[in-house]
Every structure is written in structure tokens, then in C-alpha cells.
Amino acid sequence: MSEDSNKQRYPIGIFDSGYGGLTILRQIRQYLPQYDYIYLGDNARAPYGPRSFEVIYKYTLEAVEALFARGCRLVILACNTASAKALRNIQQIDLPRLGADRRVLGVIRPTVEAVPEITRSGHVGLLGTPGTVNSGSYKMEICRLEKYVELTSLACPMWVPLVEYNEYDSPGADYFVKKRIDMIMRLDPEIDTLILGCTHYPLLINKIMKYVPEGVRIIEQGEYVARSLVDYLQRHPEIETQCNKTGQCHYLTTEQESKFRETAAIFLRESHLQVTQIELPEVMA
Known part of the structure; x- marks a missing residue:
């Protein structure tokens, strides 16, 4: 067995404060269907828009850390509010602490x-x-x-x-x-x-x-974020080679699973979703 085949590979993380990021995920999966994805919606604490800069940054960082804890090395903030108010701080302040091999990108x-x-x-x-x-x-x-x-x-x-x-x-x-x-x-x-x-x-x-x-x-x-991700993975093979490619997608929500499935169906036009309810922030051992 080759050394490359023994390397651990990871899903791509997609985060939104609510459900709208599912439109981004849908387009990304059309352009890059072969990759594995974990979508996290912080639906129980949505909407983020009316909240202060500090709270949005805190909540977004908690979600990013939850996706990193599940193996993601690349996370897309599929949320305009999080991209506007948290992305720069996470990139500049937190990523050096969380790991040099990890990336967080936005939609703006x-x-x-x-x-x-x-x-x-x-x-x-x-x-x-x-x-x-x-x-x-x-x-x-x-x-x-x-x-x-x-x-x-x-x-x-x-x-x-x-x-x-x-x-x-x-x-x-x-x-x-x-x-x-x-x-x-x-x-x-x-x-x-x-x-x-x-x-x-x-x-x-x-x-x-x-x-x-x-x-x-x-x-x-959605279309432009998906195209940009295609280009990013082509330009960063050190990230792309770490991505798992079985075409699976798992959904995490801070809301009840049944409520997430019901509303997510509006955005994805599918109802048979693999959904797990989590709490943020998570206490990691």
C-alpha cells in the first residue's frame, strides 16, 4: 500500500448561522460533487445580523472550532454576516493558534x-x-x-x-x-x-x-463561491490532497433535527438528510 493511500483525509466544512448557506453548499456540491462535506447551521442562535461584532465573532469561532474538531481542515463561512464580522479576526488571530494547516474562507x-x-x-x-x-x-x-x-x-x-x-x-x-x-x-x-x-x-x-x-x-x-473554491483547491494542492472524496454530506445543527430537516428541504429540495444536533460551544476533552 502506498504512503499516499495511508494519509488521513478530511471533509470540507461549511458554516452558516442559519439555513441560507445551504444554497452555497448546493452550488459547491454541483461543482465539486466528489468531496465530503460537513454543514453546520447554528440555527438555534440565528439570526446573527442584529448581534454585536463581539458576539458574532465568538459564535462563528465556536462553530469553526467545532468543524475543526470533526476533522475539517478547510472551512467556508457560507454566511455574509460571519464573513463580514468574524472572518478577518479568525484568519489573523485564531488560525495561528488553531493550526498552520487549517484555512477559513468567506463568501464576500x-x-x-x-x-x-x-x-x-x-x-x-x-x-x-x-x-x-x-x-x-x-x-x-x-x-x-x-x-x-x-x-x-x-x-x-x-x-x-x-x-x-x-x-x-x-x-x-x-x-x-x-x-x-x-x-x-x-x-x-x-x-x-x-x-x-x-x-x-x-x-x-x-x-x-x-x-x-x-x-x-x-x-x-453560490455560483461564484463554488467557482472560487474550485480555483482555490487547484492552487493549493496541499489542502486539496487532504480532502476526502466519497461524495458524502453530513449536517449538524444547534436546532432540533426534525426542525432542521423541515426547513433545509426548502433550500435543498431534498428531505433525506443525515442530521445530528449539537450544542455550541462544545467542551473538548
Whole structure:
């Protein structure tokens, strides 16, 4: 037996404070179906958006450590709030302590990197949760990567409840979607690209497309995060070779397992999920 075949391999971790990250996981598995994944949803403590920076950082770090404890060496924060308010601290402060061979990535940078190839006018709109919009993280990333893009941001506080209460395709959703689309286009009529800066929003895509002006393009995060992960693994064979490849996916939740299955089915369109309830923070021996 070769030395390579004896090496231990690990799943890729996907974390979200709630359920929206399942849209990211779904796209990642379409692009990279051969890998093993562990999805952790801190559903019992969601939403993170209204919480303070310190609490979001603490909760996100607890989740990352729980995934590391289950063997993950690479964790994706499939959550805009966690990516905006916890990712940088975890990368700079905690990873040196947790292990040089471990990585944590977010969803904001891959999304922003897609902007220059899509926008023609340089006027871009961001639709997100109040926490993500107020963090200013998208504006900072755009200024860092693409100075000539003008970003207009707008919070959509009702959109996440529409999705989680399975009302995203109901007639009542039209009012809330149209109101925010009209509002951001009034703020900057030159917008030709809209970023959906929340992982819940892809489920509202039919309503969104119904009300965006002709010619305005939509950036859904899942596809770009998945593409970025493909590129990352190609550029980092030292990480890629550690990943297990049996195509399995296990789900962890801080909520009741039955509740997770019921709501996750809205995002994944499948119900037979292998789910385990855990508590955060975990006490490790």
C-alpha cells in the first residue's frame, strides 16, 4: 500500500448561522460533487445580523472550532454576516493558534471578484441583511479590488423571513421584493448589476427577476463561491490532497433535527438528510 493511500483525509466544512448557506453548499456540491462535506447551521442562535461584532465573532469561532474538531481542515463561512464580522479576526488571530494547516474562507471576496467582469456602467447595487449592509464589508472589498465601481447598498429586512417561512413564492412576497428593487434603483438609476448579498435571496430569484429593470444583471453568490473554491483547491494542492472524496454530506445543527430537516428541504429540495444536533460551544476533552 502506498504512503499516499495511508494519509488521513478530511471533509470540507461549511458554516452558516442559519439555513441560507445551504444554497452555497448546493452550488459547491454541483461543482465539486466528489468531496465530503460537513454543514453546520447554528440555527438555534440565528439570526446573527442584529448581534454585536463581539458576539458574532465568538459564535462563528465556536462553530469553526467545532468543524475543526470533526476533522475539517478547510472551512467556508457560507454566511455574509460571519464573513463580514468574524472572518478577518479568525484568519489573523485564531488560525495561528488553531493550526498552520487549517484555512477559513468567506463568501464576500469571491462575490466581489465577479463584479468587474459583469458590470458595464460601474454602478452596482447590493441587497443584503441590515447586518451585512451596515458592516460596510462589501464596500471595503470593492474599494480594495476595484476602485472604479460605485456601490449602492440597501437592507432588505423582510426578505429572509419570507424565505424561512416558505412564503418566497407567494403573492405577498411581490410587495416586499418590488419595494426594495424600486428603492435601490431610485437611489442610483445607473445600476446595471445587483449583488444578492444574502444566501437566502436566491430562493427569491423569480420575484427579483420579475421586478428588476431590463438589462440589470444579478450576481447570486453560490455560483461564484463554488467557482472560487474550485480555483482555490487547484492552487493549493496541499489542502486539496487532504480532502476526502466519497461524495458524502453530513449536517449538524444547534436546532432540533426534525426542525432542521423541515426547513433545509426548502433550500435543498431534498428531505433525506443525515442530521445530528449539537450544542455550541462544545467542551473538548
